[in-house]
Amino acid sequence: MKAKFLFAILLLLAFGAWAQDYRDSLHVISASDYKKQIKLAPEKQLIEISKQVPAIQLDIRYATTNNFMHQRMYNQARAFARFPVVKALKAVEAELALLGLGLKIYDAYRPYSVTVQFYKKASDKNFVANPKKGSKHNRGCAVDLSLIDLKTGKELDMPTPFDSFSPMAAADYPNLPAQVLKNRLTLKTAMEHHGFRQLSNEWWHFDFIGWQNFELLDVPFGDL
Template identity: 45%
Template sequence: MKLRHARWIAACGLFASCAPRLVDVEALPRPPVLDVRYATTDNFTRTKLYPLPKVFLHPDTARALEEVQSDLASRGLGLKIFDGYRPLSVQWKMWNLIHDERYVSNPAVNRGRHTRGTAVDVTLVDRRGRELPMGTAFDDFTDRAHPDYAALPEAVKGNRRLLAEVMTRHGFEAYAYEWWHFDLKGWKRYPVLDVGIDQLAVAR
């Protein structure tokens, strides 16, 4: 069911009453492989930011991601997902560590990209769940992570192009500084939430 965004904003704000609106990606017909780094210390903050290794998305984002999965399945590929919805409070923690708007959204400016459940951090995997080479690891905050970085093997550049082509074909926009980051088109219209990952898991 398509949500009316203005009504949702007015009714919910930042409160947990909106929690059931978000979709657990593991409930999708073709769930992506999960690698939720922020539920571990294996991330740029070196701290555990999420209490559970779960990924939630706005229903519109979840539908678009399922279309991507269907498209990739025809090629013998799929997605691995590192992050989706991120509570606003976690976004502030990240920003306080990395004051670089290329790699961490300043919540004082746009309240974050991930906080709406409309952003995804993803990569490509083969049938066995093995990552295709992308030239850098997830959350590599260097020029090599920029999608248009040229000094890479042709196979790597081809993998990046394929990921971007499939994602944009199904309603996402590529991000200029991170090859893994994609936003659902029109993401700024969606409301920001500050509901904990554990609260969302309980609301299932």
């Protein structure tokens, strides 16, 4: 029993060292360095989305246990993104409002340390970012979202729930009801009109064009 316990500890230590090696080689920015950076480059600031786009609905799953990790990964149910990303989301929301629709956000900026935890636990690594490269969420340039009906506040029917590891989650999965296909296309069209691109295996995930211009961050929500 003692041997098993020691082995488990060694595995955890090895994983921690592995993750730290990647972190160092990637130059992940901490809270103190981030604050210095945005003084020089204000356009790189992480903005709280709901303060700039109040009509957006939030359902921050990683601040709850209703996610694939089955545990709270964030201590605050908030959503942040870089300034140009929030500006684009505001334009998307305005376009959708003409159709009586709006956005619901599940996740946006994600600290790098959370991505490390995801990769460690995920059963299917195709649905989580490898810490070796980091995530566009870590750059504040990715959003996970869906559509809602503005009158009822209810989500529209989509191919799968958020964070599903099913083949049906693919952005081009064809064997779906006509209304679901229409809803998925409506979301994709509106997002792509304003500078986002859909991830091929996750209908809900959109990356902002130009994400390469923003660094990986490991800044807790409480420091923003």
